[in-house]
Amino acid sequence: MELMSLAILGLIIVISPGADFVLVLKNSIAQGRKAGIWTALGISAAITVHITYSILGIGYLVSQNVFLFQCIKYMGAAYLIYLGVKGFFYSSDVLAQQGNVQQETNLIKLALQGWLCNALNPKTMLFFVSIFSQVISPDQQGLFGALLYGGYMIILHAIWFVLVAVVFTSPSMQSRLLKVKKRLEQICGVALVSFGAMLAVKG
Template identity: 60%
Template sequence: MELMSLAVLGILIVISPGADFVLVLKNSLNSGRKAGIATAIGISLAICVHIAYSLLGISYLISQNQWLFNLVRYAGAAYLIYLGLKGIFAKRDTQEILVSHKQHSPSWRYFSQGFLCNALNPKTMLFFLSIFSQVMSPDADNNWPAIVYGGYMIVLHGIWFSLVAILFTSPKLQAYLQRAKHRINQVCGAGLLLFGAMLGLKN
């Protein structure tokens, strides 16, 4: 799969509402913009963990067992299709966002919350394993696309969740995004389904 397609897939994954989004939203609304940005930085740096085990693990699979590597690749494609179908057929969420009184805590606490939320998320683990199985090369000296893509995902997570922390200080935007959440889920789901099918059909 071309890096441009993977770049678009990365955007869909990052902007899809999930555990990281909910945590940044909660900390931003309850504890202010700085708390939200600290959470975003923690999430962004946690991507380094996923990159490390993906590069090491998939490199080993490629060098030791080709059929097992193909199994991981097809499992990754199936997982993306599952996420896509889940997003398309997701029920409309009518839960309202409640803003509580500001709670002041050290920034490192919000940073650690974001880091652990992403690093320990099994869905994020599966995503990175599935994607890196597509960009890794059997030639160990030619894995710069995987490294570049990993850096891209780190920056993308940091920018997106920092923007969420900043923009959700506006009550009007909060109301708009809450109304559009269901449609965003469906659009992202359709994109994930398409990319999953492309991965599964790749020779």
Template identity: 55%
Template structure:
């Protein structure tokens, strides 16, 4: 649970989309993050994550793809920070569902830290007998549900009427901070060996 709620690139992206495009966008981004967990579960159970983690070229390809995507999102967040400062209610109509879903999905999928997390967890759970694999699958589904619930709660909280006025008044700075946060995660991912 602590891993899921600790701030990271997924959190920043859900926050950014929620504040900029409304609750619906934040929830779809959260669902994209949660759906990416299915992919992590699948390749962990098949042993592919172990193969990737042991092959430096493949691991670096995943790592740099993740860095590139976070860099793109960060730069886009900073450049467009003050582009659309309008009332939140108007934004609800223009949410590109697939775009938000894809952003959340790719943000989580291309995160090598998530891949290593699932590798470390699933290597402890998967056993040669079918019972161990059933437990691993149930744990994976639990992680998927936990991600979905947490990030949907984040989207709901940051689009609540209590916070809406405050966040809209500092939207440009918040967008710049989110963009800088995504750039920071990209840089840290790039320089980490």
């Protein structure tokens, strides 16, 4: 598969709405721009996990081991449901104040949320395993191509999800969201629960 085709495929995968998008959206609306950006950085950091096990061949072994794959799948599903339920019941009509003390202390926690959301997603794991099987070859050039593509995916995730956080916390967007903030947070919560439930029941 040509690198250009892989680059376009990666872009489509990243911008396709999913659990990562909903989580960044929810955190941005609920806690402000910085919260969304740190969530986005956590998501992009998780890509290093997928790159590492794909290059080492561990991802393929896990994907072929039903028990291990099921464990990862249910852990990911449970975490999404937890985030969704929490987001639904802790939604608020009050817009976050940028840079408040409480938010500053939660930034690492928000990054960890993003990291776990992406790292525990078995769909992401299967995507990277399938893509890296096309990129990696036994020679040194193949390893360089895999690392190059991995770096591209990290940067792509960071740019896209930071952009989502910035757009949805812009002054014009904030003024529009003020009346529907709580309802939108609840919708994001329901969406995360739905993603988790579908992940759990899907074979």
